[in-house]
Amino acid sequence: MFRNKVLVRARAVPSAPPPPFILRQLSFPAAVPALDLDILCCRLSRRHRLACLPQxxxxxxxxxxxxxSCAAAEAVSGIAEAxxxxxxxxxxxxxxxxLVAKAVECDLRSLMLEHGWRCLGESVYVLSTFADTKERTDQCTVNVEVKLGRNDDIEFAVSPDALWFTTPKFSDFVSSDKMETFENGKEVILDYCNFRTACTTLPTLQEGHVIGFSMTLPTGQCLDKFMQLCSLKHGLEADYSHYAAVRFGYESSHEIWLPCSFVLQGSGLQPAPKSSRASRAMCALQSFMGLLNAWNFFGQNHLVIKEQLLLNSTATLPTWDKAMSSARTNNSEDLRLVHTNILTNDQSLALDFRTPKPAVLCSTSIKPWNTKVQMTSLSLDNDDTGNRKGSINYDCQTQSIVRTNLCNTSCLIEAVIQQSKDCIPQVPDETRAIPGVKNDMLSTKVVDNQKDELMKKATKAKGRRVVNSTELTSMNSKTNSDVLNDDIVRKVTDHQKRGELRLLTVADLKCFLSARKVKVGGTKEMLIKRVAELIG
Known part of the structure; x- marks a missing residue:
């Protein structure tokens, strides 16, 4: 997931340097409840549209x-009173x-939640309510990373995608005799734990296993503050029909009861079908760019979009700094955008969700190992005709490819045949008239004869190539055999000088005798006697 990355550079003030961010720190004499502090900070951040960051x-x-300043004073007073x-x-x-990037992420989360998006983890936004009755396929999704760039520009690394999810059903885990127990409001605990019970929980996307179900929340369990935090920080509302118990970790005692809509089956979010993935991902990217254009950025009116770069899609994604440095040095002239709208429907093919294919073994066009492909930007400038234009390249290195003799032979034969075809002379239109023979028939016959002769030459070249390969293989075999015989002779001679022929194996003795064209049958004593006679 999130294979494509679009880098968006923006700033609050288009011409003058942006004003700096202000910080006020509040410290408490003792540790405060983390859940209560997080809830209060989320509420104040969304109410005053600033960043309250708990530490x-x-x-x-x-x-x-x-x-x-006035809104910040109210937020500080609210925290101090609590x-x-x-x-x-x-x-x-x-x-x-x-710290500036974390503040921008906090305000961006408030913006996304206000427009119906749900925040999962720290940076994944999904346009879905995750309710039991809602559609669960082709959900628009963006993964957004924020960083402060050069000249105090705000840089967003946006990865659009389309996902789907499913929630575990009670009927898939228990038998029919336990349905009555479940419908009566009692807990049903599963007596097994395998791949079928694997799940992912919201909003943290933490993996675990479903171990039980219940129509009502079991005694001693309280989810009020948890649901309040999910609503304020992640936009998840309580819309569910029953509860599910989840255990985190293998043979762990950490268990928690969650609403069934907060438990996703398997690994959670999955890529949407290929037929609709690219178009839905493009819709997600367009929606996000529309929100950026309408964002009242910390009370400084709207953001100004400066650049939009498609970092990478099919190749390995480069690091952030490498991509930005390459984009600035190589493409600084092509990245000034006239309009802030990033992409239109006719450019949906810019997002590539195909799985990269492995390197081909035999290729007629092979680049050296150190050949680099420059990365350029996704430039949407308007030309004189009013049409938008874009370009996509990738930052990667080609790998060296070893070509076999068979591949070389095939390529050579193909080259000879192609050269023969290219060398076929053109018959002039004006030919000498022959009684009883039409000009078209004469031209066709001459060309066919020339083609036959050239094809025969190509076949003979192919045959010579095969013969040469056979001779080369035979020569290699003979060479290897001679080297082996020399080693055996040297080994047997050394043992003879030391009087240790009995230490040689039968195979060594037979190999030595075979090299001398002597009979190799008989016992080891007979073989030793023959070897001694030959050497002595």
Whole structure:
């Protein structure tokens, strides 16, 4: 999944340098409940459209712009009132690029949740409610990574895709005699754990195994705060019909009861069918770009999209810094966009979800090992005719390929035949008239005769090539045999000088006698006697 990567570079102020981010830190005298702190920070971040970043166990960072000072003061007051003894620090300029990126990710999550997307993990957004009654196929998905680039530009690495998922059904795991127990509100615990019970839980995409089901939440279980956090931070609502118990880890005691809609079967999110994957992924990318264009970025109006680069698709994805450096140095002249809309429907083929094929053994066009293919951008500039144009190249290295003798022979024969075909002379249109013979018949006959003669020459060349290969194989065999005989003679001679012919094996003795054209039958004593006579 997420094979394609589109790099989007944007900034809040198009001409002047963007204003710096401001930071206020809150510290608590003791550790506070992490779940309560996370819920409060998510609520304040979405309400005031700034970034409240919890730093367990006893700190919170509030990151905002100068124009958001009033909203930041309200957020700081809300955190200080919720937890007693909080110490509020003074305002300071944010100097860490990673902290700015985390603040942008926080505000981006608020933007995506407001428009119906669901956040899974830390950076995966799916346009689905994950409810029992909703469609579960061809879901638009984007994986977004944020980084602060050069000149304080905000860089988004967007990977669009289309996914589908399924949830485990109670009837697939238990027999009919336990259905009544389940319908009466009692727990049903599975007595096995295998690949059928494997699952992935939302919203963290953590893998585990389903071990039980229940119509009602078992006694002693409370999911109120968990569901509140899922709603504020991930956009997941409580829409389910029963609960499922999940165990994390092999033979682990860590178990949790979750709503059935929060448990996905198998590895969770799966790639959509090939027939609709590219088009749905393009819809996801267009939707995301539309949200970026309409984003009120920390109270500074809309973002300005500067560049959009297709980093890679079928080859191995390069590292972030390598891709950006190559794009800036090699394609800086082609990346200025007139319009901020990234892609249209007719450019859906730019996203490639095909599995890369292995290297072909025999290839007539082979590049050296150090041959590099330059990576260019996905440029959507408008030309004079009003049509958009784009180009895609890949950053990869070709591997060396070993060609066999058979491949060389085939290529040589094909080259001879092709050369013979290319050398067929053209018969002029004006030919000498012959009584009783038409011009067309004469031309056809002359060409056919010439073709037959050239094909015979090509066949003879092929035969000579095969004969040469046979002779070469025979010579190699003879050479190897001579080397082996010399080794045996040297070995037997050495043993004879030391008086240790009895230490030789029967095979060595027979090989030596065979090389001297002597009878090799009889016992080992007879073989030793013959060898001694030959050497002595």
């Amino acid at each position: 367990p166990p006893s700190d919170v960072l509030v990151v905002y712009q100068r124009c958001q 937890f007693e003894g909080a110490a509020v620090g003074e305002e300071e300029v944010v100097c860490s690029g990673s």
